[in-house]
Amino acid sequence: MFSFSEIANIVTGSLLQGDIAAIPTGFSHDSRSLAPGEVFIALRGEQTDGHHYLSEAFARGAIGAIISDRAAIPTEGRNIILIDNPLQGLHSLARQWRKRFSSPIIGVAGSCGKTTTKEMIAHLLRPHHHTFVSPGNYNTEYGLPLALLKMDEDAEVGIFELGEERVGDIALLVDILAPTIGVVTMIGRAHLEFLQNSEKVATEIWRMVNALPADGYAILNADSSLLEMLRRRSTVNEISFGIKKGDLRASVTNRACGLHLELTEKNEQIKLISPLFGKHNSYNILAAVAVARLLNIPWKEIQQGVSSFMPYDHRLCLHPSPLGYILDDSYNANPDSTAAALRVLIELDLPVKYRAFIFGDMLELGKETPKFHHHIMQLAIKLGVDFIFTIGDNACIAAAKLRSGALSQQIIISEDKELLQRRVEERLPPGENLVLIKGSRAMGLEVLADRWRT
CATH class of the missing domain: 3.40.1190.10 (Mur-like, catalytic domain)
Incomplete structure (x- = not known):
């Protein structure tokens, strides 16, 4: 790894205080997970500023820090490198290491x-x-x-x-x-x-x-x-x-x-x-x-x-459950991955009576978001999914537009995860179901998946 003298040269920064020959063990931008001996890089994001966590970083064992705000230097700070843009500095360090x-x-x-x-x-x-x-x-x-x-x-x-x-x-x-x-x-x-x-x-x-x-x-x-x-x-x-x-x-x-x-x-x-x-x-x-x-x-x-090679948690994992089986694909969702997961739900050869789909919002889809949610609802119905449980504004709007006649018993809308859990458990008989759980990461549906795993 680079010495502090090398780091200051790579990022075109000023080493304000410290040991130019000291060599850190690595770099971190998160004071919560920083390991002793690492350099803390004080990045500014949309919702937070790493400079607010300099004291915490040094308390956790940071050997130094890369900053852009001299006034934020804590009394316990050491090996401080001042630059205009810590993010660009991080990029420069990575490029140099790649060489x-x-x-x-x-x-x-x-x-x-x-x-x-x-x-x-x-x-x-x-x-x-x-x-x-x-x-x-x-x-x-x-x-x-x-x-x-x-x-x-x-x-x-x-x-x-x-x-x-x-x-x-x-x-x-x-x-x-x-x-x-x-x-x-x-x-x-x-x-x-x-x-x-x-x-x-x-x-x-x-x-x-x-x-x-x-x-x-x-x-x-x-x-x-x-x-x-x-x-x-x-x-x-x-x-x-x-x-x-x-x-x-x-x-x-x-x-x-x-x-x-x-x-x-x-x-x-x-x-x-x-x-x-x-x-x-x-x-x-x-x-x-x-x-x-x-x-x-x-x-x-x-x-x-x-x-x-085993699948990673919440990425189309099949688990036994009091419900029968859950097909946990709650890590993330887009129209293509959701359509693919629906086909797995239907095609899996398992001894179940009902196949159910818990459908959470698919995010970051731009202006065609309503159309994509509507298409997924239509696909689930076309494939013969027995029950569709929706959560999230977009999924529930798409469900409401299709929820009429015979489909009124097939499509169940819920405003929050607790209500969703109750409705799933009320509607599905124990031990007789394969339940697909799918939604974008921000929906947090892995909470339900973990509750239903045995």
Whole structure:
């Protein structure tokens, strides 16, 4: 890691007080999770200002701080570096740290499936490579540089997630990360509040592909029509994957124990069995497998890795429950992932009497939010879902428009989670149901999922 003298030089700042030769163990922007020996970076956000937490950071063992407000320096402060913009300083530090690595750096982007794909790539590579994977969803202008700075110098492969909400997000993240392999999971209807439509989402994500070096590789979803148009104009090295077509393609079967995939690669047939559910997860598996093959992981070990990779909490996990079974996909939601989860709800071969859907709002969809919620309600009815329980303004408005005649008993609207829980338990007989729980992260539906797990 850098010394304080090096840090001050990289960020073009002034070391006001401290030991220029001291070397921190890392960096943090959150005083609550800061570890002793780390440098606290006082970032200003929309709702808070890191300068307010300098005393707390030093009390927790911070070895120094990067700040922009000299007046905020606490009496116990030491190794203080003053700069104009701490966020730009964080980016500069991450860029400089990235220069120490000649090993493969993998960036994962897409409308959904990023975290699952990122973690599965790591799972497949770990037996062969000292692998670093960015924690959680550290995929923003704050999280990605902090994740990169956590990567130890002995790592042979680094795997990072890149998030997109606004035009320019991917360009900034790619400039910091400089990936050598870029994975695009899929392009769908997500983050439309600022990006407006799927075409603009595709254009934004494609910035990662355009930034790859001449010897880099793009791992691309061949079934995406939006990506296909961009691929035609590109000269980047690529490996494509898909169900309908691609260099690595598969036929997929949904079973009660998970996904069965039969792959074709250069006329070779390979069978994979995964505990994950849903056609959309087959794309995540194929993307991870494509990376593993690019890095020369043998098929036998890929098969073992795919079969042993378990879904992360609240990402389409099947659990026994007093209700029967719950299909917990409460981590987040957009129209495409919700439609995919609904199909899993219907297709899973389980001994249940009723299939129910708890539908929470899908957020960040922009002006077409009402239309997307209406379409999901219509899809649930068309697929034959027995009961639909809605919560959140948009889901409930869509439900109210369809709740008439026979559907009045099928669609149940609730104003809060406590009322929703009571109505679900009153309406569904114990032990006879498969219940899908799906909504955006801010809806907090994982609370209900956790209550109903056994």
